[in-house]
Amino acid sequence: MGSIGDWGAGATPAKGNSDYYGGNILWLRTGELNNGVVYDTEIKITEKALQECSLRLNKAGDVLIAMYGATIGKVAIAGNEMTSNQACCACTPFGVFNYYLFYYLMGSQMDFIKKGEGGAQPNISREKLISHLMPIPPLNEQYRIVKQIQKILPLIEMYSASQDTQDKLNAEINEKLKKSILQEAIQGKLVPQIEKEGTAQELLEQIKQEKQKLVKEGKLKKSALTDSVIFKGDDNKYWEKVGKGLRCIDDEIHFEIPASWQWVRIKDIFQINPKNIADDNCISAFIPMEKICATYGSEFSYDEVQWKTIKTGYTHFADGDVVFAKITPCFQNRKSVIFIGLPNGIGAGSTELKVMRPYGETINRWYLLYFLKSPYFIDEAQFKGTANQQRIITGYLENKFFPLPPKSEQDKIVEQIKQLASIMSR
Template sequence: MDTKKLRQKILDLAIHGKLVPQDPNDEPASVLLERIRAEKERLISEGKIKRSRKSAKTTDTHHYEQDVLFEVPAGWKLIALEEIFILNPKNEVDDETLAGFIPMALVDDGFCGSHSFEQELWKNIKKGFSHFQNGDIGIAKISPCFENMKSVIFNNLPNGLGAGTTELTILRGILIDVKFYLYLFKTSWYINQGTKYFKGVVGQQRVNKAIFTTLEVPLPPLAEQRRIVAEIERWFTLVDTIERGKENLETSIKQAKSKILDLAIHGKLVPQDPNDEPASELLKRINPKAQITCDNGHYAQLPKGWSICELMDVAKIVTGSTPSKSNLSYYGGNFPLYRPSDLDAGRHTNTASEYLTTKGRDVSRIIPPNSIAVCCIGSIGKVGYIEQEGTTNQQINTAIPSLAIFPDYLYHLCTSTYFQNSLMEKSSAVTISIVNKSKMEHIKIPLPPKEEQARIVVAIDNLFNALDAVKENL
């Protein structure tokens, strides 16, 4: 279950007036709007706010074309935001007053609408920053923060006062339920309205000011705003429960996969078959130089027909390298250069971060398909099954399997806790963890008969597919 989409659907229903029923006894939004306008005039006459230079009737439509939102329910109105909010208000307080300072990093992403703050004297933060107080809404106006729903209602500020990044637009509501509008600002509709006319370079684009001023939004009756907020929060509490259960189940699935691999490499996932050629005989035929252990005190529980050998007995280990970046003729072709981040694809590593030309390929160490790439510098333990011929950078050691071991079995072995722990034990105690080629070659591994390897792979894949199906249906 995609809980983000579920939350967005709930909010979509809310702003369309479909989350709770309308009540004909509610004071209509038209009456609420008259009270809001009267309150705004009072604040203007008392000098607490300034009159807007542009009314909703003089919207600069050639700069911003609003999509048709919807027909509002009976008792609702569509109204420009500047009619019901004060934009970027200023706080006038004593310099020695303690307040909250909120840079963008302290505003949370997503649906929660929460924040933290740093305590500062007002004199230190009153200039060059946005001003706000408890109950104000702050909305990020720069990408990607805007798209990530960095919007918040400020609360619990020292003395109810705060200042912060100028990349937050501040909206102070007038006689409305600000929570209703915070949720509106997190809807996909509002985000889409804001991103239609981004300006600036990619990564530092800003939304059009009109989405904080002349953009028309629904104004339900105040009583209905409050009922909608209560219903949204009831549903969101249920979604929170689903997400916690999803996280717990995902953890359980991950643990189950780890246990399956543990059983597999200890000979407990499928039964042994006395008719299988023992692993020791297989190794003698394919690699007579292999140092084979069939059974001794240390490996007393080794299944019948299995052997212990070193990784290099069943695979050739190749350390990657990066062709010189100064030679532009090496880059821009179609030959994959795999990096640790590419190994996140796991069993289906078939695309690369960079691609080499034929010249770049000629100066690289070639990795054939069906090889197992293991990150051995930095993010030690990332494993990818290479599906397309390529090369790797120097952070990766690749095991090219011999005829003694199926590539799929070797992949599962390398992702097992046993192998991962062996890697960590051999990593150098330096600032950046390293497992060099020689150390990886000498990792001891359990080797089943080849026929049993095939049965193990089938069993693992069947069990993993079943677990993945459960995960996909969450």
């Protein structure tokens, strides 16, 4: 390459000399090389600096290449007269079209990086540049090559942008599909409605009977029987009745559900954070937060311990309970599971867990779990606390509106989602 031009590096005027800076001569640093044409520089120097610091003044059209550090091999064409720092080498070509040299250097960047030496600050040196072998076609062919490159480059950039968009879509599509499937599921759009399968109102009666049974057994407070009743009035708005109180909640209902479904408050159809009673020496499961996997499924592990070591200071749960993390970012990462197969059917774990226990077999636990992983539950949550330790606000879970389908439809929704396992497990 030394045969096709005049090559020379720049220099850096003494930083402490104010007579050298603030002039009108462009002084380029390698970070400003842009694999295109450079017309301006951030720093300008004076005529005195040019004369006293042995700086080479490059002509407009000269080809520039970085010789040192992270920018090694980056190139540009000088759009105006300019000088440069010592990490940049410039070539005034003769007998070679400057754009042909420019594109050749750009295409050879990896070769120059491989030739770099020097550990933390690799360099290719002027000597290595001028000794580098370069193929030279006839001048007219150089022009044709450059013309073709300039015709193709915009297409490359266009297709590169399209590829970037496609790569981004491919990276996001599985997550978006999972969220979409769960949202469709809890809105009653995933499986067809079949009238003979009953209504959620009938299911609410079963839940009421289960609660009355627990109250009689002394396992549930009588206040749990005071449920709200949510209905759509003649004005086509949603209303909630609690005791003698009645208020419009239309603004709080965010989507429509099938006629056979029912909007309910979570606190009315689940026990929240129930307690276990067991012998002190009973072997049970200890499950800290790190034992719960952040997935769209239900995966966890546990340590076996005696109940007396964890019965206080931890959150209780039992086989069949559905739990989720109430703290960020575990909440958003969907750390929620169904506990099954615990030693002696009981366990305890992180106080950052919320536990939900259906009344009897009225709610398909997988339907509940998918609800907890749905965008409706995750994205609408409100938090309090410091930036690094935020938890869902008190009452968010208990007062959240729950779209309740008939039990048979819950089962079909779960079956349908599990048939999409190839999507949900990715």
